[in-house]
Amino acid sequence: MANNEQNKTSRESEETLTNRQGHPITNNQNLRTVGNRGPATLENYDFIEKISHFDRERIPERVVHGRGAGAHGYFEAYGTVGDEPVSKYTRAKLFQEKGKQTPVFVRFSTVIHGTHSPETLRDPRGFAVKFYTEDGNWDLVGNNLKIFFIRDAVKFPDMIHAFKPDPVTNLQDAERFFDFCASSPESFHMVTFVYSPWGIPANYRMMQGSGVNTYRWVNSEGKAVLVKYHWEPKQGIKNLTMKEAQEIQGKNFNHATQDLYDAIERGDYPEWELFVQIMEDGPHPELDFDPLDDTKLWPNDQFPWLPVGRMVLNKNPEDYFNEVEQAAFGTGVLVDGLDFSDDKMLQGRTFSYSDTQRYRVGPNYLQLPINAPKKRVATNQMGGQMQYKRDVAPDQNPHINYEPSILGGLKEAEQAGTEHTPFVEGNLVRESIDRQSNTKQAGETYRNFEQWEKDELINNLVNDLSKCDKRIQDAMIALAEEADEEYGRRLREGLANAPKMDSNMDTAGQSPLGNKDGDKAAGEA
Numbered sequence: 001m002a003n004n005e006q007n008k009t010s011r012e013s014e015e016t017l018t019n020r021q022g023h024p025i026t027n028n029q030n031l032r033t034v035g036n037r038g039p040a041t042l043e044n045y046d047f048i049e050k051i052s053h054f055d056r057e058r059i060p061e062r063v064v065h066g067r068g069a070g071a072h073g074y075f076e077a078y079g080t081v082g083d084e085p086v087s088k089y090t091r092a093k094l095f096q097e098k099g100k101q102t103p104v105f106v107r108f109s110t111v112i113h114g115t116h117s118p119e120t121l122r123d124p125r126g127f128a129v130k131f132y133t134e135d136g137n138w139d140l141v142g143n144n145l146k147i148f149f150i151r152d153a154v155k156f157p158d159m160i161h162a163f164k165p166d167p168v169t170n171l172q173d174a175e176r177f178f179d180f181c182a183s184s185p186e187s188f189h190m191v192t193f194v195y196s197p198w199g200i201p202a203n204y205r206m207m208q209g210s211g212v213n214t215y216r217w218v219n220s221e222g223k224a225v226l227v228k229y230h231w232e233p234k235q236g237i238k239n240l241t242m243k244e245a246q247e248i249q250g251k252n253f254n255h256a257t258q259d260l261y262d263a264i265e266r267g268d269y270p271e272w273e274l275f276v277q278i279m280e281d282g283p284h285p286e287l288d289f290d291p292l293d294d295t296k297l298w299p300n301d302q303f304p305w306l307p308v309g310r311m312v313l314n315k316n317p318e319d320y321f322n323e324v325e326q327a328a329f330g331t332g333v334l335v336d337g338l339d340f341s342d343d344k345m346l347q348g349r350t351f352s353y354s355d356t357q358r359y360r361v362g363p364n365y366l367q368l369p370i371n372a373p374k375k376r377v378a379t380n381q382m383g384g385q386m387q388y389k390r391d392v393a394p395d396q397n398p399h400i401n402y403e404p405s406i407l408g409g410l411k412e413a414e415q416a417g418t419e420h421t422p423f424v425e426g427n428l429v430r431e432s433i434d435r436q437s438n439t440k441q442a443g444e445t446y447r448n449f450e451q452w453e454k455d456e457l458i459n460n461l462v463n464d465l466s467k468c469d470k471r472i473q474d475a476m477i478a479l480a481e482e483a484d485e486e487y488g489r490r491l492r493e494g495l496a497n498a499p500k501m502d503s504n505m506d507t508a509g510q511s512p513l514g515n516k517d518g519d520k521a522a523g524e525a
């Protein structure tokens with residue numbers, strides 16, 4: 001209180017409005033003008049300060065995953081992986097000790113649509129977790145679904161262009177989406193998930209999460225294994241039919257953000273268990289898929305899900321922009337004991353995230369409280385737009401901003417364990433992987449669906465494909481036939497019976513592209 005008193009002029013009370021220079025504002029209703037009918041004058045500092053800040057309120061929205069909701073919480077380690085000590089596979093400190101808690105921040109999102117788009121749209125959902133560990137930050141940037149549309153990062157900009165609105169009409173267009181997917185057969189497994197009810201999770205609390213890409217765990221001897229990460233919601237999993245989603249969207253297009261916020265406010269804290277699947281490092285020629293191919297599931301019977309900890313979200317953000325909009329996650333943000341694999345998608349992603357964040361948030365985005373580690377930071381980096389402090393630790397000589405130095409300054413850390421030094425050799429090539437197996441797992445996924453999920457999948461595909469060129473329809477039917485006889489037959493019959501529709505769609509429906517015709521074709525498929 002005494003401090004607050006000191007910080008006020010004699011004209012101010014606790015409620016007094018000021019500008020950002022601290023000047024009390026005496027009139028927030030009228031511009032300063034020549035006479036009360038104007039004109040206004042240019043020296044009107046309070047107005048110019050207010051309006052020009054307003055003019056800059058937005059930062060560029062994420063190029064994907066624009067719409068999101070976030071929450072704080074903690075991760076609690078089990079100290080084991082299944083029934084073995086976790087140290088056998090990784091030396092990452094956050095996992096070692098049973099009961100050890102690490103603070104986290106999570107951002108859930110939709111992918112294709114913009115910042116204020118409905119949360120009922122058919123789309124994968126982002127599930128990005130920032131662990132503020134004692135060794136610095138670890139970001140696990142995942143989705144709700146366990147696989148992805150493509151396996152090579154060079155295709156990502158094309159994929160997103162095809163899925164986003166048409167550059168001329170600015171309308172979502174089923175034909176562009178399926179044109180890309182039909183021409184990229186590796187996407188068929190993901191299309192099968194996204195067009196089923198799994199493409200519309202009921203909310204963020206009742207969905208799974210997955211790291212999707214393959215990573216490595218490294219133990220103290222420097223030995224590595226391949227791992228995949230999966231989050232399982234304690235709340236159960238719930239997905240929506242198209243009709244259910246339309247009903248929700250008619251009433252509330254922010255339902256998932258609201259559900260998460262309200263649950264945390266009422267103390268009903270959502271919780272997920274973290275599982276890993278482990279595979280010995282190597283190409284595994286005995287498998288009919290490549291372990292580095294993110295369009296594939298690792299079969300649970302061969303690679304069981306092993307629990308390693310749980311996560312609880314128990315605090316809403318205090319400011320959406322500061323914490324959720326400016327949050328910056330990246331696949332390169334790993335701690336000792338966790339490593340990349342040779343997965344080409346993962347490597348492409350790792351460049352892309354921090355690159356976009358230097359532009360979207362600014363070169364000093366890591367100084368923002370939501371992104372900064374909750375531990376000592378001591379670098380020799382300096383300057384750049386919006387630097388407001390140097391990352392100088394209390395024990396650091398601020399004059400020596402370089403390394404090495406005889407005079408003092410920062411020194412390199414000791415290696416935490418034996419370094420993992422994989423041997424790499426080969427010709428530099430531009431080639432796709434050998435074991436593509438594009439449709440086999442899509443067929444298995446189709447057969448594993450419950451009847452209502454299969455029906456929804458076929459109806460949703462027929463709805464959107466009926467708006468597409470016949471050549472695209474035929475290519476999609478061929479992929480479905482290759483995956484599963486019944487899947488292909490039902491899609492062919494559904495499309496034969498469906499009326500041909502215009503491919504431009506508004507976003508009132510639930511396709512990733514929007515859907516103006518609702519479930520009209522549903523009964524016919």
Ligand code: HEM
Nearest residue numbers: 062065107126127128142143148153156211212348352356
């Ligand atoms: C966000 C690139 C694949 C999950 C982003 C962003 C970019 C990007 C540029 C915006 C980041 C920001 O503005 O802060 C890529 C590239 C990919 C790829 C180049 C493929 C080569 C994937 C995959 C997943 C994924 C496979 C799922 C595991 C996410 C999530 C976000 C995101 C969850 C939102 C993070 C947040 O909440 O801030 N991606 N992505 N991405 N991506 Fe990817």
